[in-house]
Amino acid sequence: MQDQPYGEVFLINKPLEWTSFDVVKKVRNALKIKKVGHAGTLDPLATGLLIVCAGKMTKQIDGFMGQEKEYTGTFVLGATTESFDLEKPVVPVDDPSHLTLKDVQAAVAELTGDIQQIPPMHSAIKVDGKRVYESARKGIDVKMEPRSVQVREFEITRFENNEVDFRISCSKGTYIRSLARDLGEKLKVGAYMSALCRTRIGDFLLSDAKELDNLIVEIKARHQTEQ
The missing domain is CATH 3.30.2350.10 (Pseudouridine synthase)
Structure with a gap:
């Protein structure tokens, strides 16, 4: 044999x-x-x-x-970065101290379900045959089209000191860094991702x-x- x-x-x-x-x-x-x-x-x-x-x-x-992915991690409110994580320098946006858990939960609800999401420039997606992060590193702007993704669960597990700990279950193609950006924009204070761990694939x-x-x-x- x-x-x-x-x-x-x-x-x-x-x-x-x-x-x-x-x-x-x-x-x-x-x-x-x-x-x-x-x-x-x-x-x-x-x-x-x-x-x-x-x-x-x-x-x-x-x-x-x-297959569906699950992540845990932390978003920091009140600032942002070019990459929406700690790969790039942190830039202050606005004081988030007035925000309540209810405010954050309301913004999270808008980012749950079937949503349109624009991937971050610092990502491995190809546009016109080139990785967009390569263009981003050269300072070249690339138009990123919104994509349909599903965020089935977006649970806040801790909110204190301007930090939001989360657990997210989502479809293929969902960028958690983009959710950080979008959460910061909805709350009008900016946000970036300071930690991320993938806990499940299917x-x-x-x-x-x-x-x-x-x-x-x-x-x-x-x-x-x-x-």
């Missing part, structure tokens, strides 16, 4: 400041195969669940990417994910055993 083609799915807790491609490269080098990819980018300043597929399982990537949970370093050790140990 011939050996079945190799295929595997890894659930990884992406480290802070790593790109999703950095993680793929690390797994690819450990496996010593070329066919490795991820199912949904996480920004460098985000942590949490990253699905990495290897071998024949790379054919399942589109299916994983299409039925896959962050609690079942492995730390990258531990996974690499396991893969290398497996290879030594097989040799």
